[in-house]
Amino acid sequence: MADRLSAALAALPERLGWHVALSASALALGLSIALPLGIAAARSPRLKWISLATAGLVQTIPSLALLALFYPVLLLLSGLATKVLGHGFPALGFLPSLLALTLYSMLPILRNAAAGVSGVDPAVVEAARGVGMTDRQRLWRVELPLAAPVIMAGVRTAAVWTIGAATLSTPVGQTSLGDYIFSGLQTEDWVAVLVGCAASAGLALIVDGLLGLIEAGVARRDGRRLWAGGAGLAIGLLAAIAPLAGAALSQGRPTYVIGAKNFSEQYILAELMAGKLEARGASVQRRVNLGSAVAYRALASGEIDAYVDYSGTLWANVLNRTDNPGRQAVRDGLRTELKARDGVVLLSALGFENAYALAMRRDRAEQLGVKTLADLATKAPDLVMGGDLEFFSRPEWAAVVKAYGLSFKAKRQFQPTFMYRALASREADVISAFSSDGRIAADDLVLLGDPKGALPPYDAVILVSPKRAGDRRLLDALTPLGGSIDVKAMQAANYAVDRDTGKKSPAEAAAQLVR
Amino acid sequence: MTEAIVLDQVSKTYGGRAVLAPTSLTITKGRFVALVGGSGAGKTTLLKLMNGLSVPSAGRVLLDGADIAAKPGPELRRGIGYVFQEIGLFPHMTVGQNIGVTPELLGWPADEIAARTDELLDLVALPREIAGRAPSQLSGGQRQRVGVARALAARPAILLMDEPFGALDPVTRAALADDVRALHERLRLTTVMVTHDVGEALLLADEVVVMANGQVLAQAPPCALLAGHSDPVVAQLIAAPRRQAERLAELARG
Numbered sequence: 001m002a003d004r005l006s007a008a009l010a011a012l013p014e015r016l017g018w019h020v021a022l023s024a025s026a027l028a029l030g031l032s033i034a035l036p037l038g039i040a041a042a043r044s045p046r047l048k049w050i051s052l053a054t055a056g057l058v059q060t061i062p063s064l065a066l067l068a069l070f071y072p073v074l075l076l077l078s079g080l081a082t083k084v085l086g087h088g089f090p091a092l093g094f095l096p097s098l099l100a101l102t103l104y105s106m107l108p109i110l111r112n113a114a115a116g117v118s119g120v121d122p123a124v125v126e127a128a129r130g131v132g133m134t135d136r137q138r139l140w141r142v143e144l145p146l147a148a149p150v151i152m153a154g155v156r157t158a159a160v161w162t163i164g165a166a167t168l169s170t171p172v173g174q175t176s177l178g179d180y181i182f183s184g185l186q187t188e189d190w191v192a193v194l195v196g197c198a199a200s201a202g203l204a205l206i207v208d209g210l211l212g213l214i215e216a217g218v219a220r221r222d223g224r225r226l227w228a229g230g231a232g233l234a235i236g237l238l239a240a241i242a243p244l245a246g247a248a249l250s251q252g253r254p255t256y257v258i259g260a261k262n263f264s265e266q267y268i269l270a271e272l273m274a275g276k277l278e279a280r281g282a283s284v285q286r287r288v289n290l291g292s293a294v295a296y297r298a299l300a301s302g303e304i305d306a307y308v309d310y311s312g313t314l315w316a317n318v319l320n321r322t323d324n325p326g327r328q329a330v331r332d333g334l335r336t337e338l339k340a341r342d343g344v345v346l347l348s349a350l351g352f353e354n355a356y357a358l359a360m361r362r363d364r365a366e367q368l369g370v371k372t373l374a375d376l377a378t379k380a381p382d383l384v385m386g387g388d389l390e391f392f393s394r395p396e397w398a399a400v401v402k403a404y405g406l407s408f409k410a411k412r413q414f415q416p417t418f419m420y421r422a423l424a425s426r427e428a429d430v431i432s433a434f435s436s437d438g439r440i441a442a443d444d445l446v447l448l449g450d451p452k453g454a455l456p457p458y459d460a461v462i463l464v465s466p467k468r469a470g471d472r473r474l475l476d477a478l479t480p481l482g483g484s485i486d487v488k489a490m491q492a493a494n495y496a497v498d499r500d501t502g503k504k505s506p507a508e509a510a511a512q513l514v515r
Numbered sequence: 516m517t518e519a520i521v522l523d524q525v526s527k528t529y530g531g532r533a534v535l536a537p538t539s540l541t542i543t544k545g546r547f548v549a550l551v552g553g554s555g556a557g558k559t560t561l562l563k564l565m566n567g568l569s570v571p572s573a574g575r576v577l578l579d580g581a582d583i584a585a586k587p588g589p590e591l592r593r594g595i596g597y598v599f600q601e602i603g604l605f606p607h608m609t610v611g612q613n614i615g616v617t618p619e620l621l622g623w624p625a626d627e628i629a630a631r632t633d634e635l636l637d638l639v640a641l642p643r644e645i646a647g648r649a650p651s652q653l654s655g656g657q658r659q660r661v662g663v664a665r666a667l668a669a670r671p672a673i674l675l676m677d678e679p680f681g682a683l684d685p686v687t688r689a690a691l692a693d694d695v696r697a698l699h700e701r702l703r704l705t706t707v708m709v710t711h712d713v714g715e716a717l718l719l720a721d722e723v724v725v726m727a728n729g730q731v732l733a734q735a736p737p738c739a740l741l742a743g744h745s746d747p748v749v750a751q752l753i754a755a756p757r758r759q760a761e762r763l764a765e766l767a768r769g
Contacts, residue, residue: 124604124606127604129589131617131620132617137620146606221607
């Protein structure tokens with residue numbers, strides 16, 4: 001408990017620093033767009049209607065989806081920029097997070113600016129014209145000072161929203177306090193989840209308090225409060241981002257970027273690869289918790305240098321194949337097609353498979369007499385199927401349904417951790433498990449056979465980005481990992497990270513994996 | 516030249532509705548002119564045309580012989596005093612800052628503005644120490660005195676007032692009206708005042724302009740109007756305060 005807390009706190013300066021830098025930039029950008037727009041909207045009913053409707057619409061998009069949507073858009077733009085200007089820009093990490101959060105921060109500022117300015121007493125506005133003020137003077141000397149308390153209230157709301165939503169920038173590869181929450185949820189490290197929530201909530205409360213001080217200063221024309229709030233914000237901002245600047249100065253740019261998707265095995269394998277590179281003196285940055293589809297595209301565009309993916313996943317989702325020609329044919333097909341299409345190098349297979357497989361509790365399977373997917377087909381109408389968040393939209397699910405004619409009473413989606421819990425608590429009868437998951441052995445689950453071969457093989461393979469295809473240091477460090485991990489070893493390592501007691505960090509598990 | 520303000524066939528329509536029929540009017544320099552009439556008569560519209568707060572749909576407005584359309588609105592208004600019915604003091608500024616706002620827009624040096632503020636507070640019979648207070652700390656009568664001081668700050672030759680005493684109680688109202696008339700004499704202003712109180716207009720003004728339904732029906736000195744007018748609307752408007760005055764005189768005689 002105490003060591004998990006201290007491990008979590010060790011990462012705090014970096015995560016908090018990025019969280020603050022991201023939220024502050026998004027808020028500043030949002031303010032610089034929404035404030036003029038809100039003022040203009042106060043003058044034009046049509047603009048007011050259009051801008052508020054648009055901002056309101058953006059607000060209804062779930063923030064996670066908004067963040068995720070910016071990645072493909074930026075990737076496309078970056079591709080265009082590369083073609084036209086010969087220079088792309090990173091589509092992952094800070095930029096998509098910044099843009100999505102900026103959009104997200106705009107509504108309260110826009111709404112309050114428009115309401116604040118149009119709410120100024122018409123007699124005072126007329127007096128401003130009467131004493132000879134120009135439109136600009138009237139805005140700066142009369143309307144804005146009188147609307148300032150209302151505008152500040154909008155900025156406060158926007159700040160709290162932005163700080164909260166910034167935790168969702170983790171899946172697009174931006175370090176934030178969300179790293180605690182996403183990783184902690186995955187490895188059931190509740191200490192980390194709590195640290196992430198507490199830090200984010202604490203930050204929001206402090207910023208809200210300081211902005212409240214500024215708001216009161218503006219409303220009561222009290223210079224002392226105004227200065228205290230402003231100074232507090234400035235000092236806090238500098239203190240929070242100082243560690244980032246320090247790190248940037250002392251380390252320079254990391255040589256390699258290792259990616260990982262959002263589950264324990266990926267964290268462990270990323271640590272394993274990073275460790276091998278660091279042992280050869282390279283500096284390595286880890287970008288974990290990438291969305292499944294994001295990871296491959298990030299690799300193809302060179303934003304990460306290497307990560308581990310699974311042959312069946314690439315086969316179905318990247319090459320859009322629904323057939324299953326067999327283990328070796330899939331690997332050979334991937335090696336040539338990924339190279340030809342994206343320049344991506346399939347370096348080597350690690351030696352284990354992390355297959356999608358349908359799993360049941362042993363007692364339940366024996367009671368129903370289900371050993372294979374073919375047996376399951378007759379019982380399925382009375383059973384509840386639990387899938388991870390992407391399973392039901394993956395081609396593998398469609399293939400299984402088609403091959404065996406499966407039709408369940410109900411389908412439910414879970415975050416993987418809770419999917420295993422649902423099976424234990426009988427809220428689901430069958431789940432989409434991963435064959436290398438340590439919980440299969442620990443929870444005594446049975447994997448159902450696939451006699452028709454509907455599910456492709458899922459060999460874990462190291463992928464290397466096109467720009468590192470000839471990088472000797474990287475290739476020399478990672479190639480020896482080929483064939484070095486069997487499924488038992490991977491299951492044990494995964495379980496060491498996922499279990500409730502005696503938990504290990506992904507780095508510790510990685511160190512044990514290749515002893 | 517003795518014509519301070521000339522309206523030449525000005526008219527005003529809002530969304531297709533005529534609020535002011537084509538009107539010509541001349542106001543002589545140094546006069547105190549009252550615009551009277553019921554609500555919707557077009558008095559305020561006519562007043563706002565004189566300093567460009569409202570732009571005529573047709574016709575010209577000449578100040579000292581020059582068409583005001585040739586001058587940018589803000590620049591024009593800095594040279595004309597304007598007192599609002601709702602007073603319209605800036606609530607986020609002190610009394611002193613309110614009074615000094617037009618001189619400040621004109622770029623006067625700070626010490627000159629401060630001296631002028633003191634001078635104006637004396638002129639409108641307010642203690643100098645209220646310069647540092649917020650408008651919300653003043654009484655209604657004090658606030659409108661500040662409104663008058665603000666209008667006069669940049670030494671305008673023309674003072675326009677829109678129902679300046681409308682929101683005040685009768686005693687405050689009479690005192691302020693007398694003071695404004697005295698200021699008019701002392702500063703040799705040309706003053707145009709909108710009011711719906713015909714009695715007040717007859718007592719204060721050198722000349723009364725009677726309006727109804729967006730048209731000027733009469734322009735004459737008070738005594739001429741009291742002597743009777745051919746237009747029935749004008750005659751009716753004048754009859755009420757005259758009858759009141761006669762009955763008050765009878766009562767006073769006992």
